[in-house]
Amino acid sequence: MQNVYLDYVATNPLHPMVLEAMMPYLKEDFGNPLSLYSFGSKAREAIENARAQVGSLINAKPNEIIFTASGAEANNFALRGIAIANQNRGKHIIVSKVEHHSILNSARFLEKSGFAVTYLPVDKHGIVEPETVKKAITKETTLISVIHASPEIGAIEPIAEISKIAKEHNIIFHTDAVASTGNIHVDVQALGVDLLSMTAHQFYGPKGAAALFVREGIRIVPLIYGGIQEGGRRAGTENVPAIVGMGKAAELARMNIDKRISYVKPLRDKLMDGLLRIDKVHLTGHPGQRLPGHASFVVEYVEGEAMLLLLASNGIYVASGSACSSKALKASPVLLSLGMPAHLAQGSIVFTLGEGTKEEEINYTIDTFQKIVTRLREISPYSKGWEGTEDAPCIAKK
Numbered sequence: 001m002q003n004v005y006l007d008y009v010a011t012n013p014l015h016p017m018v019l020e021a022m023m024p025y026l027k028e029d030f031g032n033p034l035s036l037y038s039f040g041s042k043a044r045e046a047i048e049n050a051r052a053q054v055g056s057l058i059n060a061k062p063n064e065i066i067f068t069a070s071g072a073e074a075n076n077f078a079l080r081g082i083a084i085a086n087q088n089r090g091k092h093i094i095v096s097k098v099e100h101h102s103i104l105n106s107a108r109f110l111e112k113s114g115f116a117v118t119y120l121p122v123d124k125h126g127i128v129e130p131e132t133v134k135k136a137i138t139k140e141t142t143l144i145s146v147i148h149a150s151p152e153i154g155a156i157e158p159i160a161e162i163s164k165i166a167k168e169h170n171i172i173f174h175t176d177a178v179a180s181t182g183n184i185h186v187d188v189q190a191l192g193v194d195l196l197s198m199t200a201h202q203f204y205g206p207k208g209a210a211a212l213f214v215r216e217g218i219r220i221v222p223l224i225y226g227g228i229q230e231g232g233r234r235a236g237t238e239n240v241p242a243i244v245g246m247g248k249a250a251e252l253a254r255m256n257i258d259k260r261i262s263y264v265k266p267l268r269d270k271l272m273d274g275l276l277r278i279d280k281v282h283l284t285g286h287p288g289q290r291l292p293g294h295a296s297f298v299v300e301y302v303e304g305e306a307m308l309l310l311l312a313s314n315g316i317y318v319a320s321g322s323a324c325s326s327k328a329l330k331a332s333p334v335l336l337s338l339g340m341p342a343h344l345a346q347g348s349i350v351f352t353l354g355e356g357t358k359e360e361e362i363n364y365t366i367d368t369f370q371k372i373v374t375r376l377r378e379i380s381p382y383s384k385g386w387e388g389t390e391d392a393p394c395i396a397k398k
Contacts, residue, residue, distance in 0.1 A: 001315040004361040008293060008354035009151045009179060010319055014245070015204035021248035022206065025241040033238050034229070043240045050247025054211055057250040058196065059187040066212045066230045067243050071178035071199035072102035073223070074212040077234070078174045078195045079106040081220040082143045083115055086172065090140030096120040096128045097337035099147050100176055116140065125286040126155040126338055134165050144173050149180040152321060152334045152350060153285030154294030156180070163192035172218060178202055182253035183291060184261065194218050200242070204355070205249030209242035264293040264353045267362050271295050271351060274366035278373055284335060284348070293353040298335065302376045304348040310372045316365050319350040
């Protein structure tokens with residue numbers, strides 16, 4: 001039996017060159033960056049070098065990069081830190097309905113703290129229409145946050161257009177670019193964003209290292225208090241090996257991003273073409289405006305959990321819904337926000353490809369998936385009499 005990993009959106013394997021760069025800081029160069037002697041200075045220099053490498057990946061200045069422990073922390077930091085810092089100007093924020101839980105739950109926390117939150121609708125492909133953003137703005141609006149690319153449906157949002165609207169109204173704009181940074185070209189100048197979240201393990205770096213880009217001049221209130229690390233904006237002894245690893249991973253991503261895209265996209269297209277030939281399998285997200293290694297579907301008459309488990313029993317490892325909600329055994333809020341019926345949203349399956357994906361693995365996956373869907377439909381209580389949704393407006397055809 002083959003072992004086929006097609007869940008790169010959950011996490012990526014560590015690049016060998018990243019591990020090599022990290023090793024000295026796990027062994028001999030173990031000092032605390034705040035220490036004044038040589039052990040500390042080596043660690044401090046390593047962090048600043050990584051800060052410059054991460055900045056270069058997104059076309060930002062080194063001093064605009066704040067290291068965090070995860071993308072979720074970066075998202076919490078952005079929403080809560082900006083909302084609180086600007087609450088005297090207004091207490092209204094705008095987010096989309098297809099955001100990651102770390103954004104949506106932060107927004108709900110702010111609602112309980114006296115802020116008003118508008119949750120933007122999306123179209124049938126999961127795209128936020130810029131005009132809906134403009135209509136949602138009030139005199140109290142101080143922050144807009146719209147995800148750059150969805151880890152669940154792969155759709156890439158029109159961030160540059162939305163940021164232009166935010167600037168016209170003097171509103172701070174954040175984007176969650178965890179799924180996109182290192183996988184497609186991300187340029188904070190071209191996008192026009194004020195804040196951007198990213199994480200290392202999405203581009204072959206280590207877990208436990210992430211960052212928030214905060215444009216120079218933007219005031220943000222710390223999420224974690226205690227010390228002077230990260231310019232006093234994020235307390236806690238730095239995870240030096242992980243930060244060094246993130247820097248190296250960022251450097252490799254910047255150099256190899258076009259090569260990576262050109263490698264995974266044809267394989268992704270082959271997978272999409274193969275699975276969409278199966279009856280009543282539908283693409284979710286935008287058919288073209290999506291991450292190059294991302295293919296997501298809903299399958300009629302079959303539950304995502306069943307597909308996931310049977311695929312795993314055949315050595316194929318994928319996701320059903322987002323990595324943070326796939327154990328919840330409930331319809332994905334992202335799919336429901338597209339206008340998809342709950343029973344169809346239950347049949348979600350997500351394949352994501354990376355540098356290690358091989359064409360023979362795609363062939364094996366297409367063949368195996370077809371057999372699994374056929375088997376599950378034979379035993380499904382819904383396969384007869386369940387009204388089809390093939391022509392529903394929420395379904396995206398390739």
